[in-house]
Amino acid sequence: MILQALCDYYERAGLAPLGWEFKEIPFLIVIDRNGKFISLEDMRESGAKKARAKSILVPKAEIRSGKNAWERPNLLWDHYGFVLATPKEETDDAQTMALKQNGVFINRIRQIYSDIGESPELTALLNFYDSQQAKEVIKHPVWNDCVKIKGCNLTFRLADSPNLMLHGAEIQNYVSSKADCASNGNAEIESSTNGRQGVCLITGCFSEIERLHPSIAGVNEKPAPFAAVNNLENPAFSSFGKKQGFNFPISKVAAFRYATSLNHLLIRDHHQRIQVGDASTVFWSEKHTDLEDSFADLFDEPPKDDPAKQTRAIEALFKAPQSGALSDEGGNTRFYVLGLAPNAARISVRFWQVGTVAEMSARIRQHFEDLEIVHASYEKPYLSLFRLLVATAIQGKSENIPPNLAGEFMRAILAGLPYPQTLLQAAVRRIRAEREVNYPRAALIKACLNRQARYSPSQEKEIAVSLDDSNTNPGYRIGRLFAALEKIQEEAVNPGATIRDRFYGAASSTPVTVFSNLMKLKNHHLAKLEEGRKRYFEKLIGQIMSDINDFPAHLSLADQGRFAIGYYHQRQAFFTKSEPTSTTQGA
Numbered sequence: 001m002i003l004q005a006l007c008d009y010y011e012r013a014g015l016a017p018l019g020w021e022f023k024e025i026p027f028l029i030v031i032d033r034n035g036k037f038i039s040l041e042d043m044r045e046s047g048a049k050k051a052r053a054k055s056i057l058v059p060k061a062e063i064r065s066g067k068n069a070w071e072r073p074n075l076l077w078d079h080y081g082f083v084l085a086t087p088k089e090e091t092d093d094a095q096t097m098a099l100k101q102n103g104v105f106i107n108r109i110r111q112i113y114s115d116i117g118e119s120p121e122l123t124a125l126l127n128f129y130d131s132q133q134a135k136e137v138i139k140h141p142v143w144n145d146c147v148k149i150k151g152c153n154l155t156f157r158l159a160d161s162p163n164l165m166l167h168g169a170e171i172q173n174y175v176s177s178k179a180d181c182a183s184n185g186n187a188e189i190e191s192s193t194n195g196r197q198g199v200c201l202i203t204g205c206f207s208e209i210e211r212l213h214p215s216i217a218g219v220n221e222k223p224a225p226f227a228a229v230n231n232l233e234n235p236a237f238s239s240f241g242k243k244q245g246f247n248f249p250i251s252k253v254a255a256f257r258y259a260t261s262l263n264h265l266l267i268r269d270h271h272q273r274i275q276v277g278d279a280s281t282v283f284w285s286e287k288h289t290d291l292e293d294s295f296a297d298l299f300d301e302p303p304k305d306d307p308a309k310q311t312r313a314i315e316a317l318f319k320a321p322q323s324g325a326l327s328d329e330g331g332n333t334r335f336y337v338l339g340l341a342p343n344a345a346r347i348s349v350r351f352w353q354v355g356t357v358a359e360m361s362a363r364i365r366q367h368f369e370d371l372e373i374v375h376a377s378y379e380k381p382y383l384s385l386f387r388l389l390v391a392t393a394i395q396g397k398s399e400n401i402p403p404n405l406a407g408e409f410m411r412a413i414l415a416g417l418p419y420p421q422t423l424l425q426a427a428v429r430r431i432r433a434e435r436e437v438n439y440p441r442a443a444l445i446k447a448c449l450n451r452q453a454r455y456s457p458s459q460e461k462e463i464a465v466s467l468d469d470s471n472t473n474p475g476y477r478i479g480r481l482f483a484a485l486e487k488i489q490e491e492a493v494n495p496g497a498t499i500r501d502r503f504y505g506a507a508s509s510t511p512v513t514v515f516s517n518l519m520k521l522k523n524h525h526l527a528k529l530e531e532g533r534k535r536y537f538e539k540l541i542g543q544i545m546s547d548i549n550d551f552p553a554h555l556s557l558a559d560q561g562r563f564a565i566g567y568y569h570q571r572q573a574f575f576t577k578s579e580p581t582s583t584t585q586g587a
Contacts, residue, residue: 002352003202003250005336006258009284015260018253019179021060022264024053025077025153027146028164029137033120035127037136038159040143055267058155058166059175060256063212070097073105075112075175076125076166077155080146084134088150102134116174121165125156200251202258207251214259218266218273219280220342226262266340274300276385277398277406279350283337290320291335291357298364299385299410307380314368314382317361331358337414339407350407353414363416370447373565374466374572375439383440385410391440392426394433402426418455421557424448428508428560435504442568445561452558463562467569472547475559478515479566481544482507485522487574488537492525508563511551 016022028041044051062072073082078101080086085102087094106129113122128134137143146152156165165171198209215223250258265272265282274281274296285292297313335357339350355363368382386398389409393400408420427444431437450462460473471477486498499507499518506514522541526534555563 001354002338002349003254003258005284005354006261007202007254008286009265010257010261012287013261013264013284015264016057017176017179018256019060019175020057021260022055022267023058023061023077023153025056025058025155026053026149027142027152027154028157029083029154030157030159031124031128031133032159033124035124035129035131035133037128037133037140040137040140040146041157042142042145052268053153056155056164059171060179061215063214065212070101071104073101073108075108076171077153078105079151079153081151083154084137086138086147112171112174116170119168119170121156121158121168121171124158125165128156196246198246198249200254201249202254203251205251207253209246209249210252210255211246213250213255214263216259216262216266216347218263218268219340219347220345224342224345224347226259226347271296274385276410277389277401278341278403279339279406279410280341281337281339281410283335285335285357286333289333289335289357290316291361295337301384301386310382310384311380317365318368320361331356331361333357335360337410339410341404341407350404351411351414353411355414360414363414366416367413367447370450371443372465373439373443373446374569375443376572376575379439383443387440388444391438391444392423392430394430412451418451419448424452424557424561428557428564431564432505432508435500437564437568437571442565445564449558449561449565460558463565464569467573469543471566473559473562473566474548474552475555475562476566477544477548478511478551478555479508479563479568480570481515481541481548481566482518482563483567483570483574484537484540484544485518487571488522488525488529491533492528508560509555510553511555512553515551 026042026044028043029037030039030041031037042051043054043056045054058077059075061074064070064072077083081088081098082101082105085098087098106126109122109125109129113119113126116122138147146154157163158165196209196211197206199205200207200209213225216226217223262282264270265284266280267273270282272283272292272295276299283292283295294313294316297309298317300310302309302311333356335355337351337353337360339352341348341350353360371383371388385406389401389406390396390398392402392405402422405420405422405426409423411417412419424445427441427448431441446463449460452458453460453462461471463476464471467480468476482499482504486500489495489498499521503514503518507518526537529537552559
C-alpha cells in the first residue's frame with residue numbers, strides 16, 4: 001500500500017523522469033572548452049542556520065553496496081573521491097580507494113564519449129583530466145568549504161554556458177536511451193546481469209525485477225534502502241531460493257518511481273515534510289488539496305519571520321466545515337501520512353496512516369480542541385508538536401525526546417486514538433523533576449486525560465479549559481488546594497523558595513505525607529495577611545476542601561495529572577484581572 005501510494009504520487013507530482021533524480025550539489029567545477037580549470041563555484045543558498053545545497057536534476061545515482069561499491073561511479077557527478085581523487089580520511093587506504101574511484105569515474109566518461117561520439121562537454125572534461133587540471137581545484141580558496149562537507153557532491157559546467165554539462169543535449173539523450181521504456185510504460189529496458197522477469201507487486205505487470213532497490217536520503221545519516229533483504233547475513237529471509245529484491249518482486253520502473261517520490265518528499269525544508277524527534281514525517285494526497293499545503297504549518301514550529309503562520313493555518317482548519325473547504329469533492333480525497341525513522345543501515349516505518357481529507361481534518365481539529373487550556377495572553381494560542389514534545393524532555397532539548405514517542409503521538413492524533421500513556425508519564429515526570437507546571441505540560445496532560453476518558457469507560461468527567469469548581473476529583477481538588485497554600489505563603493512571607501519547590505513531588509503522589517503539615521503552616525501564613533485577604537483565602541480553602549474527606553495515601557498517574565491541572569488552573573485564576581472566588585466552566 002505504501003509503495004503503491006508513492007508510485008501514484010510520482011505520476012501526479014510530475015517528478016524526475018526515468019533515469020534522473022534530484023540531488024544536492026553544493027559546488028560546481030567550472031572549466032573552459034580546452035579543459036582548463038577556471039573556478040570552484042559555491043551553489044549553496046543561505047539558510048536560517050547554515051548554507052544549504054541546491055537540489056539539481058542529475059542522472060540517477062548508481063546503487064552501490066559492499067566492497068566493490070567503488071566500481072560504480074555516477075554519471076558526470078559524484079563525491080570528491082570519484083571526481084577529484086580526494087580521500088575522505090587522511091589514511092593510505094583511503095587515498096588508494098580515492099585513486100581507484102577517480103580512475104573508474106574517468107573511464108566511464110571515456111566510455112560515454114565512445115558511445116555518443118563528439119561532444120564539446122565531454123571533450124573539455126577529458127582534457128581537464130588529461131592535463132592534470134584536477135589538482136588546481138584543491139588550490140582554490142573555496143575548496144576548504146567543500147572539503148569540510150563529508151562526501152560533498154560535485155559536477156561540472158563550461159565557463160561560457162549557464163547550463164551544467166550533464167544537462168547537455170547529447171548527455172540527456174544518452175541517459176534517456178538507457179532508461180527507455182516499453183510502450184506500456186511499465187518496464188525499463190536496460191542491460192542487466194540480473195535481468196530476472198516476474199510479476200511486479202505494484203503494477204501487476206510482467207517486468208524486469210529490481211534486485212537492489214534505490215537508496216533513500218534524508219532519514220539516516222547515510223542514504224539507505226527503504227526495502228531490502230540481506231540474505232547473505234540472514235538466509236532465513238530467503239523464500240523458495242530467492243534472494244534480495246527477488247523475495248518481493250518490484251519492477252525496476254516501480255522501484256524508481258517510489259524511491260523518487262520518497263526522496264523528493266524527504267528533501268530538507270520540503271513543505272510536505274516535518275521532523276519531530278527522530279521521526280521524519282511526509283504526507284501527500286491523491287490529488288492536490290489544501291490540507292497537503294497546510295499540514296506542516298499545523299504541526300511544525302512557525303518560522304521566526306512569520307510567527308503567526310501556524311495560528312492562521314489552524315484557524316482556517318476550524319473554519320473549513322463552515323466555509324465549504326471540505327466539500328465532498330475535496331473532503332473525500334485520500335490523504336497519506338508516513339512516519340519514518342533511522343534503524344541501523346535500514347529505514348523503519350514508525351507509522352502509516354491513511355484516511356480522507358475530511359477524516360484527517362476532523363481528527364486534527366479534535367487534537368487542538370483537546371489541547372485548549374487557559375494560558376497567559378502573551379503565550380501562543382496553539383502549540384506545535386515540537387513544543388509539546390520538548391516539554392516532556394530532559395532540559396527541554398529535542399535530542400532528549402524519548403525514542404518512538406514522536407511517532408506514537410502523531411499516529412494517535414491522525415487515528416483519533418488516546419495519546420500514548422508514555423506521553424502522560426513523561427509530562428508528569430518532568431513536572432515532578434523540575435517542579436514547574438507550565439502551559440505546554442498542562443495542555444498535554446489535559447489532552448491525554450480527556451482522550452483517555454473519552455475512549456475508555458470512566459466515571460471521571462472531562463477536564464475543562466479553565467478553573468472548574470464542579471470538578472470533585474480528589475487529585476484535581478488537592479492540586480487546587482496546593483496552589484492556594486502556595487499563594488498564601490507568597491503573599492505572607494514572599495519566600496525565595498515556595499512549598500512547590502520543596503513539596504510538589506510528595507504532594508502530587510502521596511498527599512497524606514505532607515498536607516497535614518502544610519495546613520498547619522498555612523495558619524501561620526494567614527495570620528500575617530490583611531483581614532480582607534485572610535477572609536478571601538479562608539473562604540476559598542473551605543470551598544476547595546468541601547469535597548475532600550481525607551488526603552489520599554497515593555495518587556494514580558492519571559490523578560497526578562489531574563493534580564497538576566488543578567494546580568495550574570488555580571494559579572491561572574489567581575493571575576486574572578479579576579480574582580473571583582469561583583469560576584466554573586463545563587467540560
